[in-house]
Amino acid sequence: MVAPHRSAPAQPPTAQHRFVERFGSALTEAGLQRLPARVFAALLAKDDGRMTAAELGDVLSVSPASVSGAVRYLQQMRMIHREREQGSRRDVFVVADDAWHDMMLNTPNIYAPLTSSLREGVAMVGGPGTQAGDRLAVSVAFLEFVTEEMQQLSDKWDKRRAQLGY
CATH class of the missing domain: 1.10.287 (Helix Hairpins)
Incomplete structure (x- = not known):
């Protein structure tokens, strides 16, 4: 008899993850689309404010393809910008330290x-x-x-x- 597959127990959310979800929800209530709000919150919460689409997908439990639309929207709003990772072909999405200022301008x-x-x-x-x-x-x-x-x-x-x- 084959033992049933058991997945690893879910890890409790970190304080940083709780912030991302709470602030993402607050931005959504203020009118921002849900995934762009969560992407923006995730970038704000990351110490260096930089993540690839794959990293964002992992953190937010979404596909990199869905991250693509969210970052495009945030770029249009001037809330984040795209940079090429040095020595790589990967794009990195970056939130400015003063992102609110950039967006408002x-x-x-x-x-x-x-x-x-x-x-x-x-x-x-x-x-x-x-x-x-x-x-x-x-x-x-x-x-x-x-x-x-x-x-x-x-x-x-x-x-x-x-x-x-x-």
């Missing part, structure tokens, strides 16, 4: 196409003075305002970061 790239489309849309929905036209126009004004304010906020953060010694 990306607002012009995110908002510019939206603003342009909304601006063109004013005439397409009836023009200024119509409810739809005015709604789109105020959206344009808001996005332009946010873009301007983000640059000023970034300048303030640079000064504050220097004061904090980071």
Whole structure:
């Protein structure tokens, strides 16, 4: 009689793993897609902030193929960037020490196409003075305002970061 195969007992999650799952969940609740949120949290929690797709897949128990879509999304948001591992053909995904700053400074790239489309849309929905036209126009004004304010906020953060010694 053949003994049934027994897998090794599951290891209890480490504090780092618990952080990744909790922070990933918090980011998901804030609107980020689930896997990109977990990838970002995993990179934040890693001491050097660097991992390959295979390492991310292992840590998050997902396939490297699914990691590919998540890192592409995070790169578009400027939350991480890709580097080539020295002496290798493998890509390494890296989170910046100040990833939030980089992501927030990306607002012009995110908002510019939206603003342009909304601006063109004013005439397409009836023009200024119509409810739809005015709604789109105020959206344009808001996005332009946010873009301007983000640059000023970034300048303030640079000064504050220097004061904090980071």
